[in-house]
Amino acid sequence: MALRDVKPTRSELISIKRRIALSERGYNILKMKRDGLILEFFKVLQQAKESRGALQERYERAMKAIALANTVEGAIAVKAAAFSVRDTPEIAVRSRNIMGVVVPEIESSSVKKSLVDRGYGLLGTSSVIDETADAFEDLLEAIVEAAEIETTMKRLLDEIETTKRRVNALEFKVIPELTEARDFIKMRLDEMEREELFRLKKIKARSPS
């Protein structure tokens, strides 16, 4: 706000004072929100680290299992066993609220199956196929979990960034400018008052007593 646009009137001063009070209240609330979001973020970050670790570990296990299955059973048998899987895993996405931030809650179904529900027969396959199917089911579950946590983390980060920008704008731009305007109006009003007083004194001095 440029000072030249400020009207040095008493009503403007009252209005600016009100705006300063509102901005300071908003600033305090936003600062608390930012701090709260950062706390939540660190909690989610810990979960994200764990889920990333689990994802990495399960990915390595799955890759090792498929390499072993290809080695022991052959890629042909592995592909033939893979043809048995008809059910595709379903994912239900709901939402929940963390301090005003809408984050997804992902629930997956029919990912982990029992040995008898996988679709391939027990008599035409070997345990290496079970091990591989198990490893990939675990990997898929880890992917779904990591997707939920990492999306939450991303949204929290976006919100923290926005809130931080707002807090900074209030702290370093809006409130200082309003304070400056208030001080300017105050100074101008005081000056006008002094001028008025001086004028009155002059008038009084000129007038015949």
Added chain:
Amino acid sequence: MPAMIGPSHYIYVCTRLRARKAKLIPRDEYIRMLNMGLPEITRLIQETTYKREIDELSTSFSGIDLIEVSLSWNLAKEYQTILKILPRPLQHLTSSYLRRWDIQNVLTILRGKDQGLPAGRIKEVLVPAGELDRALQDRLLMEDTSAKIVEMLKGWRLYPVLSREFAEAEESGRFARLENELYKKFYADVVADARAVRGGRAFIDYVQLEIDIRNLQSLFRLRAAGEKGDLREFMIPGGSVSVEELQRLSAIEDLDEFIDAMKTQVTERPLLALLDDLKQQGSLKGRSLQETEIVLTRIKLAQMERMSKAHPFSIWPILAYLELKKYEVFKLRTITRGKEANLSPECIRSYLVM
């Protein structure tokens, strides 16, 4: 050709197959391969009987897939050649024994069609080593629906089981029960056909051992997966341990108790030794389960070798050759795939059935 065959037929066929057996890759060669790089192994394979298939398929496949498909095609071709040189009763039993490949192929076609996969992709996974030859498989692949494929298999020996179980499998989208039932019928047919040939009685004992091993394997897998309840559906009847007894054994929670109970049921010495090993390991999961399966396969092959020496002019040398050829292909595949996956020679060796 008459239904009954004389000793000369056995001598002729067994001698021919013994000559083929001598041409199989010796054990030392696999040990050498374990220390070679993948290009060297590939070149070595190309210098053997697999060269023709590799040349034929090199336009459609490349890399490690070319090796694997070529090995499978060679196996299928070898089996078909052997079926042609066998006199009828032996051919009949051998066809029965090779029908497991047909089961695998038919199920792959049905599953592939059920999932709407293109015929080309399904064909890559077929190994026509059984009596359903490549031409018939191509015709099956041309059909639009699974129901029509089943109709086309009307003359197949396992058709009654297939048609009985197919409707439920198609409706539920799960072919596991159908697969299990087909394998059960397969074993029943092999036992029935074995009665008509020389050495058949001993062969029935072998099939019984195979059924026992398969049941034991299934029981271990179900146990490792924590499956409880009625498991009779997954057990093959006809082994030395009855299905009911296996069901009773499956209910035992404690591993030691389970192995002890199993030991009272099993009579074969190698199986008893394996059970002792398992008891010492104290685990039935992951690698130990896979190692157990390999040990079980070794037991099977050793028994087959022993019997083929004890009955030199019978069905044994034929089946022993078929199995040895199959495991030659499996070993080459294990080595090449293992090398591709950067597995250590020791690790690959532990998965070789030698």
